[in-house]
Amino acid sequence: MQKIGVFVCWCGSNIAATVDVAAVAEALGKQPGVVYATDYQYMCSASGQNLIKDAIRDYGLTGVVICACSPRMHEATFRKTISSAGLNPYMLEIANIREQCSWIHKDREEATKKAITMGTAAIAKVQLNTPLTQMKSPVTKRALVIGGGIAGMQTALDIADAGFEVDIVEKKPTIGGKMAQLDKTFPTLDCSSCIVTPKMVDTAANEKITIFSYAEVENVTGFIGNFKATIKQKPRYVDAEKCTGCGLCTTKCPSKKSLNEFNMGLNTRTAIYIPFAQAVPLVATIDPDACIKLKTGKCGLCEKVCEAGAIDYAQKEELIEREYGAVVVATGYNQIKPVQYEEYLYNQSRDVVTSLEFERLMSASGPTAGHLQCPSTGKLPRHIVFIQCVGSRGTACREKPYCSKVCCMYTAKHAMLVKDHYPEVECTVFYIDVRTPGKNFDEFYRRAVEQYGVHYIKGMVGKVEQGDGCLKVQASDLLDNRQLHLEADMVVLAAAIEPDPSARKIGTMLTASMDTNDFFSEAHAKLRPVESPTAGVFLSGMCQGPKDIPETVSQASAAASKVIGVLSKDFLLSNPCIAHSDPTLCNGCSQCQNVCAYGAISYEDQMVVDKGVRETRRVAVVNEAICQGCGACTVTCPSGAMDLKGFASNQIMAEVDAICN
Amino acid sequence: MKYSYYPGCTLRTKAEILNRYALASAKALGIELEEVENWQCCGGMYTASTDEIATKLASVRALAQARDAGCDLVTLCSACFNVIKRVNEDARTNENFITKVNNYMAPDMEYHGETNVLHFLEVLRDVIGFDELKKKVVNPLTGRKIGAYYGCLLLRPGEVMQLDDPENPKVLEEFIRAIGATPVLYGQRNECCGGYQTLNEKSIAVQRSSAVVESALSQGAECLITACPLCRYNLAVNAAPQIPVYYFTELLAEALGVKEVAENGN
Amino acid sequence: MQLNDTNQAVPAESGAYKPLIVAFCCNWCSYAGADTAGSSRLSYPSNIKIIRVPCSCRVNPLFILRAFQRGADGVILCGCHPGDCHYTTGNYYARRRMTLLFSMLDYLGIERERTRVEWISAAEGAKFAATMNEFAETINRLGKNRKLRDLRCEI
Amino acid sequence: MAIDREMILQISGVNPKLCMKCGKCSGTCPAYDGMEYHPHQFVSMVENANLEPLLASESLYTCLSCMACIQRCPRQVEPAKLIEAVRLAVIRQQGCDHLLPDELPALLDPELPQQAIVTAFRKYKK
């Protein structure tokens, strides 16, 4: 029989307001094996923890039950507490009487009763706990960063700074991501390329960083400290070592009709191309869908003009195997193509553009060299209408339910830039709310209104129509309580942002959970915002949710520090709640081996003494460094030889019995 | 190809010609439209309330008859299409509604939305195919610049009607191309003509239909086509600028060379 | 507690009876989903008691029968959505096991509504609460479990 | 029975709480200028149980039932259903028909399709 101490937390009023904590402590104090029971205002506070430590010493406790918030919150905290008092950290069970009791029930008596039952179940379980020891596993001192945008680059640079190797895998031919496509940044209006291109150069120059551009992560296996990834290097048909990036080939290529991705398809590029002048790596890539040579075998002009002899039509896809200690997801975002919003004419008029397209139209490196022009006429627009929240904050099937967060600010920026360069151009912004929570953000928006004379109208555009030489915009002005009919030359849609479509596949291969919108979920919304629930997988940038550049960079650095925390250890302590097999019960049937997702079970011939008989038997052996503790094997095993430490069959049944009593 | 056919009341009276052109064209295309027996008026307007049963019974009767005949139900009038298709959706998805309807009507076999409701345009597009239709055109309307007028009822609510993209429909434009003419896109093609406001508040009908016609004229349309008798009335009678307005079936009959046959009685 | 003659489940008597429901929740998705429900203050009946397991695949049919034996009136198993298992494939095995077990219980004439599997992610607090309310409602309607229970466990 | 907020919600099946007050319905409405109260106001006024002005307003009969607001509402509020429900609640009361058969002959012209009359009766009369 254990000597158990029970500690009931009030969590201020979070628990105590609904649960009679004293009554819980009193009732649990009478349970068999319980030698001490008390309640306290904040069990997780220093004094609360001291209370536990003192009780362990004073009463010689061998097991501890804490009735408090979710074990997902403070299990680790309390394990440390009891460990510092000399108890094995796994002699702890937590009854979740906050999230699963006080917060969801109103009736005090009912909630108190339930808390007692939950405590009783935890006591029943801890009776059967056994001390567990964490295993050590070595750490591969290299990180994988998936995505080479500002998030990926910042994470990689910070990890490299700490002296660890980093690989960046970027699916596009160049790193730089969306930030390289932006013209200016809010709220400072400094040039986006001027701040991102030096980062790109730093990234490429850093000897700790290896960039796999035009490559994709095919598969990842393993676990924290010991990931194995397969990287697919797509063929560029250009030898990146030899290519000098002179660009001569791109001037000679006769296939000129491919849409230029970097310019959001607003102009075209050649089949052999360098995405933009500051691309990193600065090498040409052949688009196999457009290349005449690759499609028909004829042409070969680029090969003839390349003085470096870099063209290699025979290049093949390559699979590269690499090992890592940690993985950072920085897969970024896309702006939706608002093709389902035809009331705004996106498909029907070239003068209706998304804000990212508008960004290219304003950029000095864009298709118009920074001169603002209506795409249909090439003339300076007289009036630009900006529509906010296109595809965001909705519930209909074409809508995203979330706020895309950055649109309010970049729209103010766009309007301000237009007014700055062309004071005569009218800018009207239709908004539902103007959301400016950020340092200097509201001031920035007010400047657009007050200094630059941008019209902000609270209301929504219902319809955009092609008029005679202009776009007719029908909208509501909710404050004036009237319907407006405006003429505009351009309409800019602040279309919703969404996670990059590659994220879903990566989430699955990493077993990192995602929300219903395909944003990666964080391990804890407040306390572990840059970690995925899967150990060793970290989140950086928009892949976790909409955010602006400084937020992205902060998260990128935070993710890097988490990675450094992993890589700086020589060994990781593994979760000791893992499977183990009782050789005397094992039949050697191999069924458990079949269901193990990690290949953690092998079979060995062992000398077994069973019922006084010594014999050699084929029995299951669990590799403790590999087992992740899911328990699939335990249910497959008919004889019950396989059990899970920390969640043993008799422990779970003890909980069942306690609950059903 | 045989279909149950629901003409609706206006096609028996003021818009008889819409019906006749359609029947003659259908015949030329090898489509058999068998009129539902003893059909009743659909009511012209779908009542969008949770508690109306009676106003939807006529549609359920027609739907159940088509089910019993083993045919899809085809309509020509946009209003009938809208009412019947939406009632059918109710029958499929609103268990409370259809239970009450079945209890009230006590049919031999309960109706639960089994019938597929089609607009004649869908038959042309999805069954015949516009490429195939083009081959059957004997009298292409080459050079004519035609604006398609959809109005509301063919398209909305898009989730139920499923005829086309409610904001950027293409079916009538493809139809216009198939009969050899040139479609003219204009902004007001899916905006309301004023509908029955012509009785209640005529100024709204005048304002709406004028806006539609002006929009069409501004983009160079020479005439408009529509599937709805009320739309045709508003655009032809209430709009301030004048423009010829035809039923799409009239131009179809013309292109197929059966216009005279239709006008002179089948 | 008396068993009536025909082993029929007796519907709840005028509110006095509260069915006992055991919910096995995987640590990564559904237990976290229950926490999310709690953080959002989404209520569900207090007679539902959650047992944390690492993965839905840890749940042995023995545990489910044990719960019924000891007087549970309903047992629900919640795990990550298929494809999202923290352990990659655990819920796929759980899905097959539970499908067959539930089918067998049904075959033995035990009310099939008493057992259920739901996939609930960490983000789906609202789904967790809604599922529990709905399941509690179902079990309430079925009344006390008479068919699969150890009468010695009655007090 | 007195017309109240609950009745309107029940007849319409609409939940005005879904509204995020973006005004797209009123930006869309083709009958806007003919209305005293506009679609977004219907949603807001029903939600706030401010029904008196609505019940007395001609705007009830001005809605074209064109469903453009239903189609474009980002949050599936379906304002037109709410307007229809208010109208139904009014005309279901004794003696509150908005269109009487006696008034009809004066409104007719020879070209007018039956459809218009049938629809108007369905809309304005119980």
Add this chain to the structure above:
Amino acid sequence: MRDIREKLLKKIHELFDAGVVDRVVGWKAGEFCYDVTPALFNAGNIDEILYDAFCGPNQSKFLVKGAEGGEKKILALLKPCDTYSYNQLITEHRIDPEKIYALGIPCTGMVDINKIRALGISGILGIEEDGENLKIETLYGTESCKKADVLLERCLVCKGKNHVAGDELLIPDEEAPEVPKCAERMTEVEKLEAMSPEERFNWWRSQLSKCIRCNACRNACPACTCRTCVFDNPSSGVSAKVNTNDFEENMFHIIRAFHVAGRCTDCGECSRVCPQNIPLHLLNRKFIKDIDEFYGEYQAGAEPNVRGPLISYTEQDVEPSIVMTRG
């Protein structure tokens, strides 16, 4: 049968003489001629091996222990249906085929003593096949009955005359006599499924309440080969020597069937050996039927070393709610 036995004995002698095997699992009669069990024989008593219509018992499980020890291989005599269990045991590493010489022997269907008794025949001394009929020697003279009327449940739904495993066949499968299939395998399961839940519950109670927990089903089952059964292991939390109430009767049989689900070859030994005549095979067959319907046709033991349905999955598997919705 008599000539098959003679041929078999001759073959066994040959294998012993050639030094291939040094022991053989055969059938031996108990107190009565119909009371046949598998037993180990050696060179000295080969001629005592029986092979007649009472030799139903599935021998493959006997090999789990029998194959251990011995200098040479052990000879296994496998009827066609026994080879399915044999394969399954190989898959699960419960027997080592290297230590076994498996001889496939033909079978024309085995009889159920209970069914003979039910015909009013008693004092049975011996049995001989006579075409479609059986000649039964009794204390009271020779009786006769139609063989089809007294076949074991397993033989009514015979898997066929082909052996799916083995080192040698006594006679080629093609030359063996056809075994007529007398019943549809799932008929009884379907009948139960068609009942109302109440009827099913009461029917199963009427059956399972007869259980005396003698463990014969478990001991005969070629899939139940655990060294220590969970029901015998005090630390499992479910061990029990007797059923003390309804729940434990249900529990034992649900878990027993569940533990062999996806592994059970439907050999029917559980029902054959049940002294209370509980049709336990109907539990196993329900699992087989569900597996076939949900995950595709699967016959355990049809070939060795395949992954069974409960240790595999597809991403598109049916949800457990199918139990609610399939009617």
